[in-house]
Amino acid sequence: MSGHDAMVTTLSNLPLRSRAKILAVGGSPAFRRRLMELGLVPGTPIEVSRIAPLGDPIQLVVRGCRLSIRRKEAAELTVFSEDPRATGGLGCGGCAA
Amino acid sequence: MTEGGAKAACHGDGPARKGGRSGRPTVAVVGNPNTGKTTLFNRLTGQRARVGNYPGVTVDRRSGRARLRRHGHGPPLEVEVFDVPGCYSLSARSAEEEIAIDAILGWKGNPRPDLVLVVVDATQLVRNLYLVVQILELGVPVVLALNMIDEAGEAAPDPRALGTLLGVTCVATNARLGAGVEELESVVAAALARPVVTRPRVEYAAELLADAGRVADALPEQWLAGVADDARRTALALWALTSVHDDDELVGIPASLRERVAEVRKGARRRDLDAEIIGARYGFLDAHLPELFAPHRTTIVTERIDRVLLHPVTGFATFLAVMFVVFQSLFAWADPAIGMIEKLFGAAGAWLTAVLPPGVITDLVVQGIVGGVGNVLVFLPQILLLFFLLGLLEDSGYLARVAYLMDRVMKSLGLHGRAFVPMLSGFACAIPAIMATRTMERRRDRLLTMMVIPLMTCSARLPVYTLIIGALFPPSRKLGVVPVQGLLMVAMYAFSTVVALVAAGVLGRTVLRGPNVPLILELPPYRLPLLSSVVQMMWQRSKLFLSEAGTMILTCTVLLWALLSFPKLPDAPVVTDVPARAAWEQASLEQSFGGRIGKTLEPVIAPLGFDWKIGVGIVGAFAAREVFVSTMGVIYGVGHEADEGDLALRDRLRADVRPDGSPVYSPLVGFSLMVFFALACQCMSTLAIVRRETDGWRWPGFLFAYMTTLAWVVSFTVYQGGRLIGLG
CATH class of the missing domain: 3.40.50.300 (P-loop containing nucleotide triphosphate hydrolases)
Known part of the structure; x- marks a missing residue:
């Protein structure tokens, strides 16, 4: 996947200090509903701003608010990233264009 | 549930x-x-x-x-x-x-x-x-x-x-x-x-509104009482659609509404109803708000502080320092105040004994009521301190960081990240620690933490350990270069911590099994705590403790006093005749209800290596674990003022023999007894506070049953196992 600068991946694959846009929120119904209610609706910009010293959870900045979720759940969020360092793309955003 | x-x-x-x-x-x-x-x-x-x-x-x-x-x-x-x-x-x-x-x-x-x-x-x-x-x-x-x-x-x-x-x-x-x-x-x-009602102009899709209409038809009449307009019906239907699920724990949702929500969800399974509802509301806000203001940027100050406080090295160093202060304040700084309260009530009791005519009423007033009020107030210094510190941590935004830093560790034990401070406080005293579980939102997290806090080595266990270790393990004994006395004390702390963590793991997978709730934690901006708010919260908590848990602790103290004082022996010698008084106290405790309970219990506790006297000590320790020491003082004729350092009491414990001539207190019995005190829920105040925090007898009942069973089984294993390998 490397070589393309834009791709669809999961939030857990985003490198530190990387910005992306939320495409879809997955996970258990209660979890995804709560996240969306906190403003993580599709189309919202999101940033991975910090990783906890023990490796989990990760800290996000969304709409100017700091939120923390675990990696396992971060893998359920699909995002669109233009960061070349992002890994494990689910598809290629750049190809379609 | x-x-x-x-x-x-x-x-x-x-x-x-x-x-x-x-x-x-x-x-x-x-x-x-x-x-x-x-x-x-x-x-x-x-x-x-x-x-x-x-x-x-x-x-x-x-x-x-x-x-x-x-x-x-x-x-x-x-x-x-x-x-x-x-x-x-x-x-x-x-x-x-x-x-x-x-x-x-x-x-x-x-x-x-x-x-x-x-x-x-x-x-x-x-x-x-x-x-x-x-x-x-x-x-x-x-x-x-x-x-x-x-x-x-x-x-x-x-x-x-x-x-x-x-x-x-x-x-x-x-x-x-x-x-x-x-x-x-x-x-x-x-x-x-002049009340005004307005509705925001959120644009829901027609399809969604049709779904909401079907749910609205199943809304119970009482929900619509008074204001039965269409907008309220739609709003309640949307609430039901985003709230009611097969596995929710909501109270008071009629079955017919549940069925209708499930039906509508099933019909719309190709769509994402939650995203439609929530997305429409955010769509409204995102469309209109940018006109009003520039979006606020995350505060730079908070980011700078977090760079230190959430850093792998400086972050954990600060964390340890903060936790040390919390622990030290409960363990040591509260001590002078606790000592003062104890002295004050001791003096009040002595004064009342002197001025009131001797008799049952005086005993009730002095030992039951004054003692009971003392038993309640003695918790106040730690409660005030803990809630003051918790208030500062919460309001400054640091408590959320504690959960963030510790989540990885606590999650593996099935505990909430916020359970850390209450568990740590449990090393000082379970009462404030259990009250501190209110910082967790979910009932299951709270219950699980409450059920394991009483296993932590609280300060009331220390006099018991000190007495046993001091009496049965000579200070000269060493394991290598390490003195056995100190080693045993450290071992008891380690033992209680391990048991508490294992118990959390087991209870969280059995009795308190619940849905695995993913973490969503807001890390609020750092703010200077407002002292007046913190102090007010601290007072409110303490007042609640006094009025609700306090009355129960007082009642229990009076009951326990009666149990250990009746039936009465006649002819109490004057207080000044110390040896005669001690002998009388000993005889009267032996034939009291409490003494009889100890004797009745003997067959149950004999397999743990305990005789009836230890049984009476265990009954007396229900008032507070350290009371074990003074109860033993009375039983061994040293008097009720004996403390854990009392040499006469230690000598008598060592000298006590069974009918067959073997010593009652072998090191193995001492070990078994310490294990019993580490694990048993020998504390009426703990049960009283759990009752208050869970609003019923079910959880304190469970706590008492599981801890006592655990204590019996482990002490049994220690004592009988020790005898098998020839230690007894």
Whole structure:
């Protein structure tokens, strides 16, 4: 996947200090509903701003608010990233264009 | 699951009460967590707040009377204000989350508020307004307090423009300094006089509205009592669609509504109903808000502090330092105050004994009542300190960071990240520690933490360990170069911690198994705690402890006194004749009900290596574990003033022999006894506080049963196992 600068991946694959846009929120119904209610609706910009010293959870900045979720759940969020360092793309955003 | 008598209460049962009990208008204060909601509530009510529980759940309900100033429109208006726990949304999964909608609509025994005052954080406007939209959809009169306006700086929205967009009155406030509060009061008073209901213009898809209509048809009559307009019906239907699920823990949802929601969800399974509903509300906000203000940037100060406090090295160093202060304050700093209370009540008892005529009544007053009040007050220093520190940690924003730093560790044990501070406090005393579990929202997290805290080595166990170790393990004995006495003490701490963590793992997978809830943690900006708020919270907590748990501890002390004093032996010798008095105390304890219980218990505890005297000690220790020492003092004729360092008591313990001539207290028995005290729930105050925090006898009953069983089984294994390998 490397070589393309834009791709669809999961939030857990985003490198530190990387910005992306939320495409879809997955996970258990209660979890995804709560996240969306906190403003993580599709189309919202999101940033991975910090990783906890023990490796989990990760800290996000969304709409100017700091939120923390675990990696396992971060893998359920699909995002669109233009960061070349992002890994494990689910598809290629750049190809379609 | 929740239990307790109040569960039977149903949504909207009976006509919703209008206004407060007093007939004064009622105002509910609602808002996201960390918006300064409670500070504003304190501003409005002054020092007159009362704390109770919301019906059916053990969640604080603070209420108080406010006198709203009216800018020359007459005398102040007296209203009843209550503080609704902070929430991000009205949709709910558990009885605790349901409080918000119950309180706003006056369901389940809550008074119906005449006005909802929503406090929003001006620096987090969009997310805060999501909740406002939901509340407005319900069609209740709303006033907005645009709080923390100072922090928003240049990005601060114009309250008038915001008010116009939403159709409500909006006042900019700074609750910390009190700015804008007077204007807010007059606006609230005016809104109460002429309530206005407006609905935000959220555009839901036609398909979604059709679904909501089908759900609305199944809404129970009581929910619609009074205000049965279409908009309210739609709002309630949307609430049900985002709240009711197969695995929710909501209380009071009729089966017919559950079925209808499931049916509609099934019909729409190709669509994402949650995203449609939530997306439409955010769509409305995102479309209109950018016109009003520039989005607030995350505060640079918080980011800088986090760089240190969440850093792998400096972060953990600070964490350890903060936790050390918490621990040290409970363990050591509270000590002088505790000592003073004990001395004071000891002196009061001695004085009463001297001035009152000797007899049963005097004994009851001195040992039962004065002793009992002392037993209650002795917890106060630690409770005050812990809640003061917790208040500082919570209000500064650091408590959320503790959960963030420790989540990885605590999660692997099945515990909430916020369980760390209560568990740590358990090393000092289980009573404040159990009270501190209220910082966790979910009932299951709270219960699990409460069930393992009493296993931590609290300071009341230390005198027991000191007596046993001092009597049975000579200070000269060493294991290599390490003195055995010190080693044993450290071993007891390690043992209790390991058992508590294992117990958390086991209970979390069995008795308290619950849905694995993913972590969503907000890390609020750092703010300087407001001392008056922290102190007020500390007093409220302490008062609750005194009035509710305190009465039960007092009652138990009197009962225990009676158990260990009756039936009475005649001819008590005068107090000054020390040896005769000690002999009389010994004889009278032996034939008291407590002594008889000890003897009856002997067959049960004999396999642990204990005789009836230890049995009496265990019964007496129910008042507080350290009472074991003075009970043993009485049984061995040394007198009730013996402490753990008493050499005469140690000598008598060592010299005591069984009928066959073997010593009662071998090191193995001592070991078995320490294990028993480490694991058994020998503390009526712990049971009293768990009863109060869980609102029933079920959980204290379970706690007592599981800990006592565990203590018996492990002590049995230690003693019998030790004998098998030839240690006894």
